[in-house]
Amino acid sequence: MxxxxxxxxxxxxxxxxxxxxxxxxxxxxxxxxxxxxxxxxxxxxxxxxxxxxxxxxxxxxxxxxxxxxxxxxxxxxxxxxxxxxxxxxxxxxxxxxxxxxxxxxxxxxxxxxxxxxxxxxxxxxxxxxxxxxxxYPEDFVTVNGILICYKGDDTTVEIPAGVKIIASQAFNECKKVGKICIPESVKRICKNAFTSCEALHSLEIHNSLKVPKCAFDDCGEVAVTIA
Structure with a gap:
């Protein structure tokens, strides 16, 4: 053989x-x-x-x-x-x-x-x-503007300016996060980005950003507001 x-x-x-x-x-x-x-x-x-x-x-x-x-x-x-x-x-x-x-x-x-x-x-x-x-020494793990993982435990998270893409499952099982504020630099949120964020109740975005329907799989009710 x-x-x-x-x-x-x-x-x-x-x-x-x-x-x-x-x-x-x-x-x-x-x-x-x-x-x-x-x-x-x-x-x-x-x-x-x-x-x-x-x-x-x-x-x-x-x-x-x-x-x-x-x-x-x-x-x-x-x-x-x-x-x-x-x-x-x-x-x-x-x-x-x-x-x-x-x-x-x-x-x-x-x-x-x-x-x-x-x-x-x-x-x-x-x-x-x-x-x-x-x-990795920082809470936000980013590669070329892609946020691939959030490692922190804050209840309110402000994504750093300069992030362009929030990768799929970047916030996977971040169970303490209640609110996420997304800067204008972000152009795309991938599917399942916030999977199993059980405490997440608020997402603050800018008016040109689209949020996929499956971004909040296994989350509760999340209010999406325009900053």
Missing amino acids: AEFIIRDRVLTKYNGCKKVIHIPYGVTEIGQSAFMDHNEIESVTLPDSVTVIEANAFFGCDAMKSINIPQGVGKIDDNAFLCCESLRKIVIPDSVTELGMWCFSECKSLRTVWLPESIRNIGALAFNHTKWLDE
């Missing part, structure tokens, strides 16, 4: 059992779930030919300590590195514009994260339960 199953330059499945993996040059995509639950893998080297890392590609590779993301990759898809519990560092090149939801969630050893200015979209809980997020 071949170690790598490759079809039309897409690596669809890994059948090996090595600790150190060197993916052959010419592969352009790491397919969905291609390395899922290979607990023996400790290190992966991706060639410069790779441009796509699909959903669940390395999901559950819990012994993997290191992997490179090549220049040329545009998006890291949903759950791509979910539960890679030994991963310590990730450097995202400036070709990447989007990180899918949960893509580095539950990477419990991940302390060093380098994110480029090219990032324009970050999915829900992309860095949930990582050392990087847990040790």
